[in-house]
Amino acid sequence: MKVGLGGNSKDMRAIWLINGEVRMIDQRRLPTDLSIVAFSDVRDVAAAIRNMTIRGAPSIGAAAAYGMCLAALKGANLKEAAETLKSARPTANDLFYATDHMLQQIKDKKDPVEAAESYVQMIVDHCTRIGEYGAELINDGDRVMTHCNAGALATVDVGTALAPIRKARDQGKKIFVFVSETRPRFQGMQLTAWELLQEGIPHSIIADGASGHFMKSGVNIVIVGADRITANGDFANKIGTYEKAVLAKELNIPFYVAAPVSTFDLDTESGDKIVIEERSPEEITKIGPMNIAPVGSSAVNPAFDVTPARYVTGFITERGILKPMEIGRMR
Ligand code: MRU
Numbered sequence: 001m002k003v004g005l006g007g008n009s010k011d012m013r014a015i016w017l018i019n020g021e022v023r024m025i026d027q028r029r030l031p032t033d034l035s036i037v038a039f040s041d042v043r044d045v046a047a048a049i050r051n052m053t054i055r056g057a058p059s060i061g062a063a064a065a066y067g068m069c070l071a072a073l074k075g076a077n078l079k080e081a082a083e084t085l086k087s088a089r090p091t092a093n094d095l096f097y098a099t100d101h102m103l104q105q106i107k108d109k110k111d112p113v114e115a116a117e118s119y120v121q122m123i124v125d126h127c128t129r130i131g132e133y134g135a136e137l138i139n140d141g142d143r144v145m146t147h148c149n150a151g152a153l154a155t156v157d158v159g160t161a162l163a164p165i166r167k168a169r170d171q172g173k174k175i176f177v178f179v180s181e182t183r184p185r186f187q188g189m190q191l192t193a194w195e196l197l198q199e200g201i202p203h204s205i206i207a208d209g210a211s212g213h214f215m216k217s218g219v220n221i222v223i224v225g226a227d228r229i230t231a232n233g234d235f236a237n238k239i240g241t242y243e244k245a246v247l248a249k250e251l252n253i254p255f256y257v258a259a260p261v262s263t264f265d266l267d268t269e270s271g272d273k274i275v276i277e278e279r280s281p282e283e284i285t286k287i288g289p290m291n292i293a294p295v296g297s298s299a300v301n302p303a304f305d306v307t308p309a310r311y312v313t314g315f316i317t318e319r320g321i322l323k324p325m326e327i328g329r330m331r
Contacts, residue, residue, distance in 0.1 A: 001013070001014070001151070001152030001153070001157055001158075001195060001198065002198045002199055003034060003198060004034075004198070009198065012025070013124075013152070013156050013157050014027075014054065014056075014059050014062075014152060014153045014154070014155070014156050014157070015054055015059060015062050015063055015066065015120075015156060017066050017069065017113065017116060017117065020040060020070070020073060021038045021039065021040050022038065022039045022040075022045055022063070022066040022067065022070060023036055023037070023038045023039075024036070024037060024039075024048065024053060024054045024063065025054075025153065026053050027052065027053060027054060027055055027153055027191060028051070028052060028053060030153075030190055030191055030194055031190050031191075031193070031194040037053060039070075040070060041070065041074075042067040042068070042070050042071040042074075042076060042081045042084060042085065043084055045063055045064075045066065045067035045070065045085070046067060046084045046085050046087070046088045047088075048063065049063050049064070049085070049088035049089055049095070050088040050089060052185070055149075055153075055154065055187070056149060056150065056151075056153060056154020056155060056187075056225070057092035057093065057094040057095075057154065057155075057225065057226065057227045057228075057259075057262075057263050058094050058123045058127070058154065058155040058156060058160070058260060058262060058263070059153065059154050059155055059156055060088075060089065060092050060094055060095045060098075061092070061094030061095055061097060061098035061119075061123065061262050062098065062119070062120045062123060062156045064085045064086075064094075064095050064098040064099045064102070065098045065099075065101070065102050065115075065116040065119040065120060066116050066120070067081065067085050068081060068082065068085070068098075068099060068102035068103065068106070068112070068116065069102065069112040069113055069115070069116035072102075072106050072112035073112055073113070078103060078106060082099045082100075082102075082103055085099050086099055089277055090275040090276075090277050091227045091228060091236055091274065091275060091276060091277045091303065091304050092227040092228065092263070093227065093228040093229075093262065093263050093264065093265045094227075094262040094263055097262040097263075098119060098262065101119060102115060102116065102119065105119075120156055123155060123156055123260060123262065124155075124156050124157045124158060125318070126260035126261065126262075126317075126318035127155050127156075127157065127158035127159060127160060127163050127260065127318075128158055128163065129318040130158075130160055130163045130164065130258050130259075130260065130316050130317065130318055131158060131159070131163030131164050131166060131167035132167060133164075133316055133317070133318075133320055133321055134163060134164025134167065134168075134223065134256070134258055134316040134321075135164045135167035135168040135171055135173075137164065137221060137223075137254070137256060137316070137321070138164055138165070138168040138173060138175060138221060139173065139220065140172075140173040140174055140175075141173075141174055141175070142168075142173070142175050142176075142220040142221060143175070143176045143177075143178065143218055143219050143220050144165055144175055144176070144177050144178070144219070144220065144221050144222070144223060145177070145178040145180070145211065145214070145215065145219045145221075145222045145223075145244070146161050146162070146165070146177060146178070146179060146180075146188070146192060146222070146223055146224060147180045147182060147188060147211075147222075147224050147237070147238055147240055147241055147244055148180075148182045148187045148188055148192070148224070148225065148237065148238035148240075148241070149182070149187040149188060149191035149192045149195070150162060150192075150224060150225025150258065151191065151192055151195040151196075152195060153191050153195065154187075154191075154225060155225075155260075159195075159225075159258075160225040160226075160258035160259055160260065160316075161223045161224050161225045161258045162192065162195060162196075163258065164223060164258065164316065165177060165196075165201065165223070166199065166201070169199070169201050175201070175202070176202050176203065176204075177196055177201060177202070177203040177204075178203070178204060178206055178211075178214050178219060179192045179193050179196065179203050179204065179205050179206065180205075180206055180207070180208045180210075180211055180240065180244075181205055181206065181207055181208055182208065182238060182240065183208050183240075183284075184283040184284045184301060185283060187238065188205065189205045193205050208240050211240075211243070211244050211247065212247050215244075215247050215248065215251050215253055216251060219253055220253070220254075221253065221254050221255075221256065222244055222245075222248050222253055222254070222255045222256065223256045223257075223258055223316070224237050224238075224241050224244070224255075224256075224257055224258070225237060225257070225258055225259060225263075226257050226258075226259040226263050227263065227304055228263060228265050228268075228274050229257070229259060229263055229264045229265065229315065229327065230265055230266075230268045230269060230270050230271050230273065230274065231265075231266045231267070231268065231269050231270070231327070231328070232269060232270045232271075232309055232324070233309030233312055233315070233323075233324025233325065233327055234270050234271025234272075234274075234306055234307065234308050234309050235257055235259075235271065235306070235307055235309075235312070236271065236274045236276065236304045236305070236306050236307075237257070237304060237305070237307065238303070238304060238305075239302055239303060239304055239305050240305070241304075241305055241307055242305040242306065242307045242311075245307045245311035245312070246311060248311065249310075249311050254313040254314075255311060255312060255313050256312070256313055256314050256315070256316050256321075257312055257314075257315050257316070258315075258316040258317075259315060259316075259317060260317065260318055261317070261318065261319075261330050264327065264330040266327070266328065266330065266331055271306035271307070271308065271309075272306070274304075274306055276302050276303070276304050276305070276306070277302070277303040277304060278300070278301060278302055278303070279301045279302075279303050280301060281298065281299035281300065281301050282299075283301050284299040284301050285297070285299050309324035310324075312324050315327060317330060
């Protein structure tokens with residue numbers, strides 16, 4: 001991803017491994033500060049996942065892969081390390097997929113650094129292919145809507161939902177992106193808009209509640225990411241995704257979900273079995289230290305919702321564009 005504007009821009013990933021340390025962009029401080037944090041202990045990597053220093057399903061998976069690598073290099077108890085990582089957040093399939101993948105690789109006596117690096121590169125390669133397939137769905141002049149951040153920050157590099165947008169722009173298509181702000185943690189406004197700005201892709205931030213208004217008056221395609229996709233094609237993604245999918249069907253707007261193999265949970269039959277993370281009510285009632293709700297009112301804060309498969313036009317994957325009934329091919 002391009003970081004920094006104009007002549008000062010350079011390429012950077014959301015997370016990387018160097019000299020026995022995991023380094024990552026602290027996504028809680030964007031867009032105001034580009035701050036890099038470093039960890040050398042798997043417990044600190046798990047804490048960074050939990051407190052959302054790093055977030056987004058494939059990036060969480062990459063953090064888990066590097067975390068397992070640190071544990072192996074230090075000779076730590078790998079079962080404990082895997083449990084610590086897996087308990088950091090419950091919904092994104094990638095966290096469990098990457099941790100189990102690394103456990104197997106280490107059991108098979110693979111070099112932990114090489115195993116983690118090849119896992120992470122696989123994710124980036126998958127995202128690149130998602131971009132190539134997805135760009136075919138975007139026409140010159142299209143107005144695209146996305147939700148949350150499914151960009152390079154969420155996937156190490158390139159993005160899932162943002163990959164087709166980047167690729168379409170590279171192909172010379174003139175596109176415009178509606179970015180819903182994504183209450184309560186503002187991943188759309190603070191992260192997606194930041195990424196699009198770095199790349200000079202025209203966009204506007206809209207309030208979450210404005211999606212219907214703009215979809216009615218001219219959105220050509222909606223593309224979102226996913227945290228977990230079950231065998232029947234239901235999927236969990238950032239809270240607020242479900243209502244966009246329902247609106248898209250009502251308004252005949254194609255609704256696509258972009259995700260790599262690591263996000264597919266084909267052992268789980270349907271979306272009602274997905275564990276939805278509940279986060280602190282204070283993410284809703286406060287902005288920073290400041291209370292913005294009446295003291296004494298309660299708030300509930302599910303981080304994700306589940307959209308039924310019938311609202312999905314297709315899944316954009318590294319293996320092509322699949323209808324919900326075709327996702328068995330991801331096995
Ligand atoms: O709570 P977050 O910020 O980790 O949620 C992220 C999302 O919901 C993304 O849309 C999803 O992980 C897809 S990222 C490629």
